[in-house]
Amino acid sequence: GVRTALRRCTARCAEGLEPEAGAPQGVPQAETGWRAMLSKFVPDRALLAKHGWSIFISYGLVSNLNSGLLGSLSWATFRRANPTLSPLGFGTSQWTSLSISPKFLAIYAGYYATVGTLLRPARFALAVAMAPFFTRVVKTLRERFGLPQATAVGAVVFVTNFVFSSIAAAAVVKLACLTAGVTVFAARVPA
Incomplete structure (x- = not known):
């Protein structure tokens, strides 16, 4: 699904690789940790x-x-x-x-x-x-x-x-x- 595609895209970007063809582009990631708490x-x-x-x-x-x-x-x-x-x-x-x-x-x-x-x-x-x-x-x-x-x-x-x-x-x-x-x-x- 979309979550799996986002995880793969995020992992590839973190490794310095280009996203896969057809992967969602520009989808904001959910903030976690202290950033999520601060955003409230x-x-x-x-x-x-x-x-x-x-x-x-x-x-x-x-x-x-x-x-x-x-x-x-x-x-x-x-x-x-x-x-x-x-x-x-x-x-x-x-x-x-x-x-x-x-x-x-x-x-x-x-x-x-x-x-x-x-x-x-x-x-x-x-x-x-x-x-x-x-x-x-x-x-x-x-x-x-x-x-x-x-x-x-x-x-x-x-x-x-x-x-x-x-x-x-x-x-x-x-x-x-x-x-x-x-x-x-x-x-x-x-x-």
């Missing part, structure tokens, strides 16, 4: 070319929401373990400077390395599914308001990847803290 995490170039900038807008939104989710889980976990501290400060000077607690960063890194890595293929799939929506939104902005392409894309990026993502992250932090039974910030400690 690297976007397909043809897919990126098809969707263009809209896939980057949608992936930016999905990625920001993912970071907000992981950050909120980290925030609630940190506050539960450290009821008198806030992730945005540590030690006695927590309200005098906006430093980020190394313990909070360690918790976030743990969630990102585990849950975040597992969600990466789903993030890309969701971004691809959302890309046509963003194409329609930009097209609508261009047609209704006569905006140039760059301005319409910039407006969509600002609203979705900055404004909406920030509001969603704050809401999810509040929800995670309510679920964990802790306040978002530690109470002020009198000096």
